[in-house]
Amino acid sequence: xxxxxxxxxxxxxxxxxEYLVLFVIVALVIVTAIVEPRFLxxxxxxxxxxxxxxxxxxxxxxxxxxxxxxxxxxxxxMISIVAMVTLSLVDVIGELPAMFAGLVLGAALGxxxxxxxxxxxxxxxxxxxxxxxxxxxxxxxxxxHLTGGFPMNWGTLFEHPMPVTRALSSGMWGPLxxxxxxxLFFLLVLYxxxxxxxxxxxxxxxxxxxxAAELGGIPTKRVVxxxxxxxxxxVAVGAIVLFSRVSVTVPTVGTFFERDAIMAxxxxxxxxxxxxxxxxxxxxxxxxxxxxxxxxxxLGVQTHAQEVVRGAxxxxxxxxxxRRHARG
Amino acid sequence: xNQNVQAVGGPALKALGKQKAVVAIAxxxxxxxxxxxxxxxxxxxxxxxxxxxxxxxxxxxxxxxVICKGCDLSVGSVMAMSGIIAIMLLNSGMHMALAIVxxxxxxxxxxxxxxxxxxQQKSEAFIITLGMGMLVQxxxxxxxxxxxxxxxNPIFQRIANDNWxxxxxxxxxxxxxxxxxxxxxRFTSFGRxxxxxxxxxxxxxxSGINVVRTKWLAFVLTGTFAAxxxxxxxxxxxxxxxxxxxxxPLMVNCGVVIGGTSFAGGVGxxxxxxIGIFVMFLLRxxxxxxxIHPYIQQLVLGIMIVSIISLDCYAIKRKKEAV
Numbered sequence: 001x002x003x004x005x006x007x008x009x010x011x012x013x014x015x016x017x018e019y020l021v022l023f024v025i026v027a028l029v030i031v032t033a034i035v036e037p038r039f040l041x042x043x044x045x046x047x048x049x050x051x052x053x054x055x056x057x058x059x060x061x062x063x064x065x066x067x068x069x070x071x072x073x074x075x076x077x078m079i080s081i082v083a084m085v086t087l088s089l090v091d092v093i094g095e096l097p098a099m100f101a102g103l104v105l106g107a108a109l110g111x112x113x114x115x116x117x118x119x120x121x122x123x124x125x126x127x128x129x130x131x132x133x134x135x136x137x138x139x140x141x142x143x144x145h146l147t148g149g150f151p152m153n154w155g156t157l158f159e160h161p162m163p164v165t166r167a168l169s170s171g172m173w174g175p176l177x178x179x180x181x182x183x184l185f186f187l188l189v190l191y192x193x194x195x196x197x198x199x200x201x202x203x204x205x206x207x208x209x210x211x212a213a214e215l216g217g218i219p220t221k222r223v224v225x226x227x228x229x230x231x232x233x234x235v236a237v238g239a240i241v242l243f244s245r246v247s248v249t250v251p252t253v254g255t256f257f258e259r260d261a262i263m264a265x266x267x268x269x270x271x272x273x274x275x276x277x278x279x280x281x282x283x284x285x286x287x288x289x290x291x292x293x294x295x296x297x298x299l300g301v302q303t304h305a306q307e308v309v310r311g312a313x314x315x316x317x318x319x320x321x322x323r324r325h326a327r328g
Numbered sequence: 329x330n331q332n333v334q335a336v337g338g339p340a341l342k343a344l345g346k347q348k349a350v351v352a353i354a355x356x357x358x359x360x361x362x363x364x365x366x367x368x369x370x371x372x373x374x375x376x377x378x379x380x381x382x383x384x385x386x387x388x389x390x391x392x393x394v395i396c397k398g399c400d401l402s403v404g405s406v407m408a409m410s411g412i413i414a415i416m417l418l419n420s421g422m423h424m425a426l427a428i429v430x431x432x433x434x435x436x437x438x439x440x441x442x443x444x445x446x447x448q449q450k451s452e453a454f455i456i457t458l459g460m461g462m463l464v465q466x467x468x469x470x471x472x473x474x475x476x477x478x479x480x481n482p483i484f485q486r487i488a489n490d491n492w493x494x495x496x497x498x499x500x501x502x503x504x505x506x507x508x509x510x511x512x513x514r515f516t517s518f519g520r521x522x523x524x525x526x527x528x529x530x531x532x533x534x535s536g537i538n539v540v541r542t543k544w545l546a547f548v549l550t551g552t553f554a555a556x557x558x559x560x561x562x563x564x565x566x567x568x569x570x571x572x573x574x575x576x577p578l579m580v581n582c583g584v585v586i587g588g589t590s591f592a593g594g595v596g597x598x599x600x601x602x603i604g605i606f607v608m609f610l611l612r613x614x615x616x617x618x619x620i621h622p623y624i625q626q627l628v629l630g631i632m633i634v635s636i637i638s639l640d641c642y643a644i645k646r647k648k649e650a651v
Contacts, residue, residue, distance in 0.1 A: 144623040145624070308466035318452070
């Protein structure tokens with residue numbers, strides 16, 4: 001998309017809009033640090049890093065779906081079933097193989113999502129929304145059925161010492177937590193994948209204009225199946241990090257993750273209309289979502305008021321995105 | 329010979345294909361004859377009717393939005409909020425009629441904001457209403473501090489629970505609203521404009537239809553209907569639950585599409601939506617009657633949603649390819 005040159009004030013406004021999230025983050029940090037000095041404590045920093053975990057992985061996966069012009073509401077179901085299956089396999093095949101199986105399962109579920117959509121010819125976000133919602137119901141009911149609805153606690157349930165899970169849960173390596181290192185690793189890989197490989201660019205083209213991409217020789221159907229598979233894989237990573245953190249995992253553990261992930265991606269500035277955005281923007285979005293709840297908690301804002309603020313910010317972000325898009 | 333069979337069988341199959349939901353309903357009614365359950369009892373039917381009623385009222389509103397090539401995912405939260413507002417105002421000593429009117433208007437306001445963001449600002453309907461749903465849900469939680477509230481005035485619960493000529497009031501409300509919406513869609517210029525702009529927005533605009541006002545009004549009505557359903561649901565349980573409508577929006581939108589109101593816009597109507605909602609609740613009811621485990625029920629519903637919406641998408645694709 002080529003931008004027309006703008007003059008003076010308009011350019012300043014555009015710049016501000018482009019990096020609005022960054023400014024909001026900085027403002028949020030400054031205000032909270034002044035009102036509540038504990039915000040800058042080392043303990044709160046560790047806290048923030050841990051909260052970053054599960055959501056950031058899901059949001060990274062969701063970025064590719066949204067850049068590709070689609071959406072995935074099956075995240076809660078996928079998180080539930082991956083977490084429960086992985087935990088149930090630990091005693092049978094050991095910890096690392098179980099985690100590996102969980103990742104494969106996540107990718108497989110994503111593949112099923114993408115294939116279902118493409119077979120049905122669902123080529124818009126709205127259709128994808130409803131189909132993936134139905135998929136989420138299916139996955140969740142399977143997770144419930146598998147466990148009989150009972151929660152699982154890896155800390156007390158297993159004979160296995162679970163070293164990897166423990167490391168993901170609270171391990172530190174240097175100044176950063178191990179889950180954060182894992183996040184940085186995936187961020188780097190996905191960033192290079194998105195900007196330097198043909199497939200990565202094909203995703204952006206597909207989201208920008210499906211018909212044009214198809215006419216340009218991009219196998220769009222395979223691209224869509226791929227982004228759902230990738231998202232499923234990242235959701236599985238998120239699910240593993242999630243159960244390592246919460247220790248007691250209920251089969252409905254993934255609730256609202258789809259919502260928060262979409263919010264993080266959109267707030268970061270990746271356009272819901274597709275074809276515009278990247279993983280770095282998502283990192284900004286996730287940071288804002290996490291920081292916001294951290295700041296509101298520190299400032300003693302009531303939980304339900306936080307919900308209103310989150311909803312308002314999501315609506316505002318979508319609105320600004322569409323305004324920007326309409327003008328550009 | 330073969331062609332003859334096709335000539336006879338083709339239209340019949342086509343008609344049957346269009347009425348998938350009716351066929352499903354018929355099958356369920358027949359299957360239930362042969363099972364040993366309390367399905368064919370007046371108590372079960374009135375239960376079923378009451379469960380369908382509130383959702384059908386929401387569905388009538390959503391039908392308007394879907395015909396205009398939109399959808400509304402904020403209806404569940406609006407439903408929860410309006411019930412809470414009605415009960416809280418009533419408990420604060422306000423006259424009941426006024427409290428209910430204000431509660432219903434709160435839904436209209438949400439619909440108005442949805443319409444503004446979708447029609448004026450050209451935001452994507454499903455995602456902006458998802459966000460609005462979150463916001464309104466937060467308001468409902470904030471108002472009640474996440475606790476259920478119950479009405480102190482005993483008359484309030486009679487609104488939905490009384491009978492009128494043997495019909496539960498709540499069903500009577502549904503019938504009246506359904507007929508009104510049907511008439512609105514069939515016999516007013518607003519209704520015809522909805523179909524026109526759902527079919528092709530630009531053509532409708534060029535033919536002089538005030539597309540912005542029409543679509544905007546459709547969303548206001550959707551919010552209003554959801555609020556009416558919310559007040560009735562609150563009256564039925566005599567309680568306002570802040571999390572009452574969590575799974576309502578996707579269920580209702582799916583029900584509307586199952587009935588045959590397509591996401592492609594411009595087709596469908598009130599009777600279809602009623603059938604769509606009815607088939608979903610009938611399926612639930614049958615499964616409960618047969619003692620099927622709730623987890624399996626969820627699985628079956630999920631499979632039904634995926635397959636019906638997929639079929640809808642597939643039909644749209646085929647139609648496009650044929651053109």
